[in-house]
Amino acid sequence: MSRIFSLAILVIGTLFSWAASAEPISLHGSTTVMNMLVLPNKAEIEAASGQQLEIVGNGSQRGLADLLSGKAQIAMISASLELEVNKINEKSADLISPGRLNAHAVGEARVAFAVHPSNSVKSLSGAQLADVLSGKVQNWREVGGPDLPIMVVTAQPGDGLRTMVEGRLLNGDSVSKDARAMTNATQIAKVVAQVPGAIGIVAAASIDASVVRLATDVEIVQPLILVTLGPETQEVRRVIDAVAKFGKFPKQSRNDG
Known part of the structure; x- marks a missing residue:
């Protein structure tokens, strides 16, 4: 009896030791992907993939930088990979080769x-x-509104949502140099709700009763993308598949190179 008990303790101890030594899968990058898909479904993603997650929301371009440097196994981006790579390579020529990324x-x-x-x-x-x-x-009265200075509220440079607007609406130019840049995209609507002259660039799903969605003839669809470097491990592949289940369309994978 004591031998069986000792064997059981050994097996349990081995399992706990394996679980403790298993490295979490690291996802760094877009706060939009993080807040819309990953964080709200973290427990389900971990259960479905069998992997623990380490999540850092530091912007799409920083996420790609962390992927390339080995700090992250998956980069979260919320603009097309082509747009993000072009933005990074503008600052440092040919820093990223798209052919290496999936x-x-x-x-x-x-x-x-x-x-x-x-x-x-x-x-x-x-x-x-x-x-x-x-x-x-710079003042709302110039577009038929009140005599109020305009405050543009947006995410940090390198954030996917901001990159999409700069690329699609501003033809590659930057938002106002006086824009208030928030470290987390969830803060943008909160600031707009407190400042009468503010306008915020946000994900439509994040708008609540505290602010009003401005009507416009412009439609910008923001892709939510996970990026890997080279062939994925089975563990990383399972995480990607699990995250994709919570997206608005079936997962598609491609090499953007």
Whole structure:
């Protein structure tokens, strides 16, 4: 009896030792992907994949940098891989070779523009919106609104949502140099709700009753993508498959090189 008990203790101890030594899968990058897909479903993703997750929301471009440096096994990005790579390579020529990276689309989000409820401006054309976000228009009265200075609230440079707007709406130009850049995308709507002259670049799904979604003829669809470097391990592959189940469309994988 004592021999059986000792054997059971040995088996249990071995299992615990294996679990403790197993390295978590690290996902770094887009706070949009993190907040919309990964964090809300973390327990289910870990259960389905059999892997523990280590999650860092530090922006799409920083996530790619961490992937390349070995700090992360998966980068989360919320703009096309081509856009993100081009942005990075503009700063340091040919730093990233797209052919080394594999993009796995796991969902999508609509980009929206939020204003304070008291703002009488409820809609803008694409051209007006571009002028507001770029800083060309600096007061709401210039677009038929109140005499209030405009505060653009957005994510940090390198964030996928910001990159999508700069690439698709501003033709590659940057948002206003005076924009207030938030470290976490979830903070943007909160700031807009407190500042009457603010306009925020947000994921449509994050808009609540504290702000108003600005109507516009511009539609920007933001891809939610997981990126890996070279062939994935089985453990990483299981995490990608598990995350994809919570996206808005079936997972597709491709090499963007």
